[in-house]
Amino acid sequence: MKKLLAMILCIALCMSTVVGCGSTSGEGNAAADTTNQPAESAGTDEDAEEQTTAQGGMDAVAELDMSKTVKIGVLVSDSTTAESLAFQNYYKEYIAKNYNVELMYSDELVDAAGEKSAIDTFITNNCKAVISFSSFDRMAQLNQCADAGVYYAVATGTLTNDEYESVKTNEYYVGAIGPSLDVEFQAGYDMAKHYLDQGKKNFAIFGGALPYYTEMHIYRAAGMLMAMVEAGGEGANYQGATDKDGIVGKIFETATIETGSIGSINILGYVGGYDMDEAWFAKCGQMAQMDGLEVILAVGNGSDFFGTSAQGTDVKIASVDAYASAYGEAMEAGMLDYLAGKFSASIGPIFAATYRAALGSPIRNSEGNALALDQGYWVATSSEQFNEYYAVDSSVESPAYTKDMLDTLLTADYAAFSEFVGKYSFDDIKAIQ
Amino acid sequence: MKSSKGMITKIFGIGTIPVATLVIMLALCASKGVVMFETQGNWIAFFRAVTSVMLTTFALSINLNSGRFDFSIGSISMISSIVASQICISMGFTTPVMLLISLVSGIFFGTLSGLIYIIVKLPPIIVSLGVTLFYEGFAFAITDGYGVSFVANTELTSFPSVLNYSIIILAGLAVIIFLFDYTKFGYNYKALLSGQKVSVNTGIKEVPNAVGCYAVAGGLMGVVGFISATNTGNIQMALNFGSIGVMFTAFLPMFIGGFIGRFCNERIGYVLGAVTTALISLMYARLNVDSSIQQITTALILVGFLIYLNNEGKLKKLIKG
Incomplete structure (x- = not known):
């Protein structure tokens, strides 16, 4: 009996590799x-x-x-x-x-x-x-x-x-x-412009896989910076760069986003990577709670990492991802304000x-x-819009x-x-x- | 005279590493014009790190000290928090209930892991790898791969605070010290550590003790999963050993704790090891240190510490001339 049980467990463990993979x-x-x-x-x-x-x-x-x-x-x-x-x-x-x-x-x-x-x-x-x-x-x-x-x-x-x-x-x-990559650049640009047009001036950026040189994330971030350069007034630049190629090049040089001013626009904080360790979560928390911060622009999923830290503040979170039910709940609760999602x-x-x-x-x-x-992408800027898109996106009948x-x-x-x-x-x- | 000298040695041995680390971290932050503990958020992050790392270190050390390398503790943390959060979300339970369910499910999954080890009789390192994949796959299956998100649930995400984490630190430490220093289970555990064959010959049953160790480690990791989940309001899926990384956060505090344990109870050493690690983590966060530099620095500290431990006798001789 014991041997049989042992054999069954061995088989179950082997089978679990299939489940896991x-x-x-x-x-x-x-x-x-x-x-x-x-x-x-x-x-x-x-x-x-x-x-x-x-x-x-x-x-x-x-x-x-x-x-x-x-x-x-x-x-x-x-x-x-x-x-x-x-x-x-x-x-x-x-x-x-x-x-x-x-x-x-x-x-x-x-x-x-x-x-x-x-x-x-x-x-x-x-x-x-x-x-x-x-x-x-x-x-x-x-x-x-x-x-x-x-x-x-x-x-x-x-x-x-x-x-x-x-x-x-x-x-x-x-x-x-x-x-x-042009579309990715535009997605980042549109996201930042959405808030710049509302008069927001104090931003933080979540770079996602930017430190690992993932180009779609680099181009989205570059799009955000381009919009800030355009809105920053005369002489505004990002590390000396004022055009798309220049900004992309600057990001590739350092694999990070430098904080500071772009003309009249401020980048107060930046977090990149997906380390998911204590130091990383502490970085996310302190960025979401920075004094004066108005908007967190995320090249990927933002609400999952910054939502709870930004609770009780007026900080808006914008993300690029897909249409998942969790984002609908986050949008309804005011934790996610803007979603550019693949359908x-x-x-x-x-x-x-x-x-x-x-x-x-x-x-x-x-x-x-x-x-x-x-x-x-499909861009949702309200809970109603999200729900309309999500109903279609999640349907397996139509x-x-x-x-x-x-x-x-x-x-x-x-x-x-x-x-x-x-x-x-x-x-x-x-x-x- | 001899007694006071011994006391000074003890205090010095217990306090040197955490105090020195604190001073160095404060100095590093000050050199960059940053206040290390500036906001309430910084204190919460520090206490959260101490709690998580301390419990993980306890969980890892319980089996590792007995020669059982357990890769599955990260997956137990994940699966326990998933079970607890799903139950609480669907039933509308409060945070303390989620903590309790996380603890109980952690004990369950830890016990299961121990039973598999006992029944299969394969080396624990192999069994724990299989169990890791099994739990990761199970978590994936019950959430359809989406994990769990409750960022909008203000009740379940209200847990993070210095007071709550302090309570868990004290309760965790008290329970572990009680279990391993004041119960028959603990005495048997220590006896088996010092010599399994002799202990078994004296009538100690190693099988229930091993399963008990897995159960305790599982319970601790259930709480770690709870802390992680209530911090962000979501639980990310991990496949193909993606959950294993959790255990590596416990190695440095475990070695530091082992060293400090020469001068006091080893469990208190682990707590101070966790405090040391949490101070370093907070410094990384406050100075926004790049993750690659973090990893290199942590690895250098770990290797440096191990080199010191392995050459301690030689160093003492050298100093004494």
């Missing part, structure tokens, strides 16, 4: 691409329009044979953020149930070696395509997929211009749809592009190049991008596809619905 075959986790964003995005909506409107795009493709189940691998580097869980929910609860696909998920990847191993597993399991939310070594991922004749797509991210130029004609590269269905179009490639109808522009399209809408992408030409993706605002999508 995520799951596969449609039960796993899609995730956000949160690290190592490319230095410059490859192509934007404007580029895409130029390419397509000039050439008129391709003709609509023929009807696709969707009778056979298509296996698609999903590379995941994060399984625990609100953003990644929202993406997971959309693929698992909507896409997998509405299309004849089997989605296989990797474990939570932590390096390029893990990506390689996961792709090997996908190939062994006869996956026809891979959608990647992991960015440790995208070129290696693509080359591995191409060598095996497997289509490869980048979700919620973009390639650098150089990377895109080198792979845009690769027949197995489907493309990338997500916020480019979960934003990964629908890249699925459609990948799926049709796997079915034998890859989408290319008139020059035969792969997709490179921008997508941005999400932002429904099957009917995605079906149009399966047979769309490049111009129509690009136009669809470009209309990502909540109002635009509701109009399409």
Whole structure:
């Protein structure tokens, strides 16, 4: 009896590694691409329009044979953020149930070696395509997929211009749809401007993964600083820099945000990283309680780290993340004032592009190049607005991008596809619905 | 005369490290024009650090001193606070109830961890790794991966205060001293530490004692989870050994506590070790020290201290000429 119990426990412990590492075959986790964003995005909506409107795009493709189940691998580097869980929910609860696909998920990847191993597993399991939310070594991922004749797509991210130029004609590269670094810069800029327009002058910045040189966070912070330079009056500058490239360069030099004045605007405090130790929480607490502070601008999740410390003060908190119920509660309680969030269905179009490639109808522009399209955020500045967005975003019956809408992408030409993706605002999508 | 000399040696041995650390940290802050304890928030941060680190050090040392390396204490902290907060949010319970549930669930998960170790009979380091993954996966599953957030719940986030943390420090210290110095369980624990084979031959049962140690460590980590959760109002998920980092915060205070323990009760040494670590943490926060520099500094202090401990005899000889 004892031996049997011991054996059962051993098996349970071994099985727990599977539980801990995520799951596969449609039960796993899609995730956000949160690290190592490319230095410059490859192509934007404007580029895409130029390419397509000039050439008129391709003709609509023929009807696709969707009778056979298509296996698609999903590379995941994060399984625990609100953003990644929202993406997971959309693929698992909507896409997998509405299309004849089997989605296989990797474990939570932590390096390029893990990506390689996961792709090997996908190939062994006869996956026809891979959608990647992991960015440790995208070129290696693509080359591995191409060598095996497997289509490869980048979700919620973009390639650098150089990377895109080198792979845009690769027949197995489907493309990338997500916020480019220009969009990230604009997200930070819009957030800061929202408060500068209200006359706020005293800010603190949470830099998230900025100290680790995560470029999307650097560009969001640079956008905030740019807005402050513009609002700071004559001679306002950030460490001598007055334009986008200069500010980005200054942040890259130090991997931090220097506190001080930008003209008439003050940066009173800065905290970066996700150390989550006692010293870090103490830093967060003291920043939220600084005398005179009016707004905390966070390049990532702000309310979870500063909300309780800012309780009872008039400090406003602005975040960039996703539409999760916790943020709704924080907004209702006045702890979160502004949210720029990715919507979960934003990964629908890249699925459609990948799926049709796997079915034998890859989408290319008139020059035969792969997709490179921008997508941005939904911005909520009130609890009512948040609830309106969240109701759509969290729905698995009628999400932002429904099957009917995605079906149009399966047979769309490049111009129509690009136009669809470009209309990502909540109002635009509701109009399409 | 001899007695007063011994007393002076004791006081010197007990107080040197924390007092010297305090003086150095105050001087460092002053050199930058910063007042170390300027606001109430600074005091709360200091006492919170002392409480968390002290309890974690107790939890780690209980099993580590017996040769059982337990990686699972961080995951027990996480899972206990998740269970407690979910129950309290859904039932509308108050903060003291959450503390109690955290403690009880910590004891439960600690006991479970100990039972697995006893039944499986694998090396404790291996078992604790499996248990860590199991608890992390379990926490992920019961929260659908989202963790728990109650930032808007002003009742549950009202706990942080100097008084509340002080009460936990005193209560925690009293309970641990009582358990390990004034009960049969504690006597058996000490006997097993000094020689397991002999102790077992004299009739001490090592299995219940080991499970008891895991249960006590679990209870302590349940309280650590409670402190962490009520500080920010949210509990972040950790997978793939992401919860292990918690235990590493306890190594420096454990070594410092071990040294101070030569001059007083070892548990008081751990408290002073936690005070020392908390002073360093607060200095990092007040001077906004970069995390990479923090890590290097902490590692250097730890290595330096270990070098001193290993060469103490030689140093004494050198000083005496």
